[in-house]
Amino acid sequence: MSSQPRCPYCRHFVYLDTLTCPECDGTIAFHVISRQFFGVYNGRVVIDGETWHTCSNRGWQCNWLVRDDAPAGRCIACRLTRRRPPSDDTVALEKLAKTEEAKRRLLLQLADLGLPIVPWDVRPGGLGFDFLSSLSQGERIMIGHANGIISLDLAESLDDRREALRIRLGEPYRTMLGHLRHEVGHYFQNVLLTDDAAWTRCRALFGDERASYQEALTRHYASGAPAGWRDEYISEYATMHPWEDFAETFAHYLHITGTLQTAAAIGIHLDAATTNARDTDVIPRESYRDESVHQLLGDWEWMSQAFNRINRAMGFGDLYPFDIVPTVRTKLGFVHEMVTRAPLTTAQQASLALQGSADRT
Numbered sequence: 001m002s003s004q005p006r007c008p009y010c011r012h013f014v015y016l017d018t019l020t021c022p023e024c025d026g027t028i029a030f031h032v033i034s035r036q037f038f039g040v041y042n043g044r045v046v047i048d049g050e051t052w053h054t055c056s057n058r059g060w061q062c063n064w065l066v067r068d069d070a071p072a073g074r075c076i077a078c079r080l081t082r083r084r085p086p087s088d089d090t091v092a093l094e095k096l097a098k099t100e101e102a103k104r105r106l107l108l109q110l111a112d113l114g115l116p117i118v119p120w121d122v123r124p125g126g127l128g129f130d131f132l133s134s135l136s137q138g139e140r141i142m143i144g145h146a147n148g149i150i151s152l153d154l155a156e157s158l159d160d161r162r163e164a165l166r167i168r169l170g171e172p173y174r175t176m177l178g179h180l181r182h183e184v185g186h187y188f189q190n191v192l193l194t195d196d197a198a199w200t201r202c203r204a205l206f207g208d209e210r211a212s213y214q215e216a217l218t219r220h221y222a223s224g225a226p227a228g229w230r231d232e233y234i235s236e237y238a239t240m241h242p243w244e245d246f247a248e249t250f251a252h253y254l255h256i257t258g259t260l261q262t263a264a265a266i267g268i269h270l271d272a273a274t275t276n277a278r279d280t281d282v283i284p285r286e287s288y289r290d291e292s293v294h295q296l297l298g299d300w301e302w303m304s305q306a307f308n309r310i311n312r313a314m315g316f317g318d319l320y321p322f323d324i325v326p327t328v329r330t331k332l333g334f335v336h337e338m339v340t341r342a343p344l345t346t347a348q349q350a351s352l353a354l355q356g357s358a359d360r361t
Helices: 090-112 159-168 176-192 196-206 213-223 242-265 293-313 326-340 346-354
Strands: 028-031 036-039 044-047 050-054 065-067 081-083 128-132 144-146 149-153
Touching: 028 050, 028 065, 036 044, 090 128, 090 176, 090 242, 144 176, 149 176, 176 242, 176 326, 196 242, 196 326, 242 293, 242 326, 293 326
Parallel strands: 081 128, 128 149
Antiparallel strands: 028 036, 044 050, 050 065, 144 149
């Protein structure tokens, strides 16, 4: 299901984080079930006979709607944030607003893929987020995933700080959304691999995740990626440990499917009649659930080349500065299989996300 980013009043295009239409000044909010924007009056709207309210974090730029029976007036995205800066730390909360925007984009994509999300406050090991700021708290904030909880340092929402880290670590790409996609890969490795056969196949491709993580970490930061790593991995960081290889591959699967879905939603395609570079049109799909990974990566190869050329025309680096070699294609094929065999319906996702909500405050 694709999003419908249009104002309900004037039909003007709006971005997914919009609270007020820039064309008609209408107050709008996003309904995640239908993937549409609705006009709100006095903070509420009735949709299909049900009352929905604006999220209680709307003052911090959350534009999602909350069903009347949701706990504490927070949308499902905001509910997943377990820890955040204190309410009087307005500087950190401004950074939180940008990070939460990236998280909503992540969750919307996971929902479109039909992936199951159980909140941290519903079941132990459920998905949750700790968003704290090293700049405000004066302490190091660990970035990572543990038992369903994803931790990020809000200081990385600052462009200059994030770019400095990207250069120091030799990374071609570093964004808050990219962080979230990587870390949620750790979460879904345990969610999607449900039997011994799947784990055996995963270990054959990515390595045995039971190997010492601390030893791998020490080795990676002492010696860096091994020679010839590009022949087997999507990034240098993927070489560190099998966990990181899976998470990096999962993140790239989300990069690829999310960008192709956006291209499809706005009608971008490549016309073979205008170039001698290929014999057939390339028409991205909103969903590749029923397509092979070969179709997915074939479309991506052409579309990413086009996006890279557009970026270069503006004087920027490549939009997608990575090479997908045969071994990585095989790994992406495994992720594609795991993701496409897991889909839930929208109703099933909503039930899973809201289970137990009536008993919580």
